[in-house]
Amino acid sequence: MQRWTTILFLTGLSIVLFAIITPLVLGQSPMLVGKLINASAVNDTGAANLVTAVVLAYRGLDTLGELAILFTAATAIGIILGTTDKTQTTSSPTAGFIVATAAKVLFPLLLVFALYIILHGHLTPGGGFQGGAVLAAAFFLLTLADSGNNIKHKVTQVIEALAGTAFIVLGLVSFALQGVFLQPWLDKGELGSLFSAGSLPLLYLALGLKVGAELANLLSSLANVEK
């Protein structure tokens, strides 16, 4: 009986959702704000990647809030799981030859790749979040390969704090200079070159480091739950 009511409910839900969603014809959205942003983004920010212009300039406060949410989640997980700061007294098994070798080869590659993604965020797809995720993966790979080489909690904490502060301070500097928080400043440079788009690459660098440290923190506290 309960099974049938469940099925009935879900069928009804799908029909309702289908009725709501179907009139949204693909590719014909009105794009009121999008057109305006497309027309003015290059002029306003100097970033070749318009998504970056939206993420960091037009909707910069969303990004700050999102960063804060990640930080909140990491902090709350730290409280819930009670991160034990002891430096691995229990002898957990080593990862074995294959992973250890792979980590040695992959770690520098991943590091370079992450920095590339972060620093070219204003030119190509990618940016602080994606690069930060790769960065966290690189450091977590080291931990996997050699469990003695635990992610240093204190170091990530300092990086986390400094990177987050850097993001806000970059916004506050523009507040002090122009009276507007998170307005792009610095010289916009030549469109498409690495040193362009003013303060956006700096913001992305801070963002990437923050996200990387945050995710590494999160992974290490999930991995170090006392048995």
Add this chain to the structure above:
Amino acid sequence: MMIWDDIFLEVDFWINIVSIALIVIGIYGIVFSQHLLRMVFGLGLLEAGVNILLVKAGYQKEAIAPIVTQASDTMMSNILAATAQMVDPVPQAMVLTAIVIAAGVQALALSLVIRIYKKYGTLDSHVLFLAMERDRHLSLNQKD
């Protein structure tokens, strides 16, 4: 028959189907399942379905990715002509935000699941609810 052929060959139709399926499976996982881990997975599916709908809102027919590739071409008019044909970048930015938020919430939920499992040794929501009520009564009567 022709109408059905048209509908089934539309990409739009299949995107809708996939997103609706993800949303419905996600709601089923959260509302009807008794297992805490399944609830977390359901949450992930639900968020994925909603994100597909959100990013779909920015798509334009025969438009290009919102990145200016001809960097050497510094003529402003050329750049404007290129950007006029681009898809809407705003939903992409919003989905990026939504994904990161969802990741944080799910990690938090998983850590709670770990804690609950360590405490009670089970992840069945009915058993856990009874255990919670029992704990509450114990703590109310024990304070004296």
Add this chain to the structure above:
Amino acid sequence: MQLIGDIFFLSGTIFLFLGALGLIRMPDVYNRIQAGTKAVTLGSILTLMGIFFYFPQWWGHLCLIILFLLFTNPVSSSALARAFYRNGISVWTKTK
């Protein structure tokens, strides 16, 4: 040219589908890892080769991606299998 690419795509997606199916239907963890790794690796490589026939100018990127896949997929699956083994999950022995 594009026909060859389509054939590669089709075979790639078949392998990917089989890998996904194996992930659900296989009886124990080790078999699942097997299906998940081998079939999916082959499927992705075939799909990437299909892309090569559509856009030949991207051969450099594609080669790098394929190399990366070939290098990382076996490593991750071996790490997973090792973790399961160390945690005492036994091998499926029933033979119907």
Add this chain to the structure above:
Amino acid sequence: MQDSLILLVVLPLLLAFLLPVIARYLGNLSGLTGSLLLLFNILLLANAWNSVGYSPKVILLGGFAAPLGIVFYIDKLNMLFAILTTIIALLLWPCRTHNTDVREYVLWLLLLAGCYGVILSGDLFNIYVFYELLAVASYGLVTLPATGASYIAGFRYLMISALGSAFALLGIALIYSFTGSVNIAHLAQIIPDHLHHIWGYSAALLLIIGFGVKAELFPVNFWVAEVYSHADKRVTALLAGVVSKIAVLIILRFIILLFPWQDIFNFLLLLGIIGVIVGEFAAFYAQDLLRLLAFSSIAQSGLVIIAFACATEAGIMAGIALAIHHLLLKPALFLLASHCDRSINDLAGLAKSSPWASALFVILALSLLGVPPLPGFWAKLLLLQSLMAEQYLLLLVLVLLATIVEAAYLFRLFMLFYQRQEMPEQKRITIQGQELYPVITLSGILLLGLFFLPLFMDSLREIAMQTSNIEAYINTVLGKVQHIGEGNI
């Protein structure tokens, strides 16, 4: 001057990011930094209050004109809620001298940053982001007691809340697909006329249900009792007092600006009245004091929703009055009750062991009920007047019936308190210590407010007038650039 209000959001975030590191050097002083920050915020708000004056102001984030970038919208209603949030947060600030976990302060700061962002923001997606920030911080705070029950309550809370957030995001996706904008002022030009059909309604329902989770709206409020009875008392006080009212504030903005349709108002009236009735009856049958207060909080939120759903100026005024009254009163009640966390029947004779505290509790509860000279009466009177004016007579009767039920359980409680029977020695409770200052301050504010009632009513009327002025909102945010690209729809 009002541009510096952005610091309300930014400074708590900055301090939260820095605190884990600088706490190593500050030690026990690190809790104090948060209090100092809140004091600074009060100064900031007091400074901006005069400059906001009669016309609302807008802050352009990143310096981009309205529909492109994010805007903060500042009027007296927002300022009032920001000030009240700051005051209550300052009173509830968990400043301990020993056994400090700095991460608790961090979560409080992040929760407050989320509150300010939600109150001030004038952008739909930005509201969603800050609402999530507030929600995630509250998940962490709810599980702070680290008991098994608090983990389970926290998990259920997280699941319901995340489901609601996904609904809200779905509503935003629908709205964006139909209009191509997320700026509220811009949407207020488009939605009421161009989306007045089934899709507008579904987006409205999704958004209201989504943000209604924190507002303790009827179908999504069953987390309330568990969470409030298991969480830390200060967190409970903040969630029940401040956060739920902020969520109601968002819903008010939505129904005034985006969905001013009679069907939506009727739907909200229905949800509100069901919430009131369910809340009062559940409180009547509640077995312990914290649960009783939690259910009565649901009922009070329902009253506020009913008042707002009248959608007249009088209704908005009544709703704001009820919300402010509850916002000041509920934290005090929860703090008083936190020491009597046991089944109701064990509270017999409480008045003998702690006469002052039970007297205070009785006065506050009478105000909650709406007994004539107390401030709660005036707020409830406003509600009844606006219901009368709109001819919602059945609703009026139902509200009065719910009040009778409320009176029944509250007076039962008072009788227990003042029973002659002696309390057993080992069960004796005294209410004192750290909770005393916030309780006394809050009840002082409430009772002193009685003397300034006419003044207060005038400014409330002014705020309600400003809030219901849609044209002013649109003109302030979008400036002279009217009707951007409306022809496309």
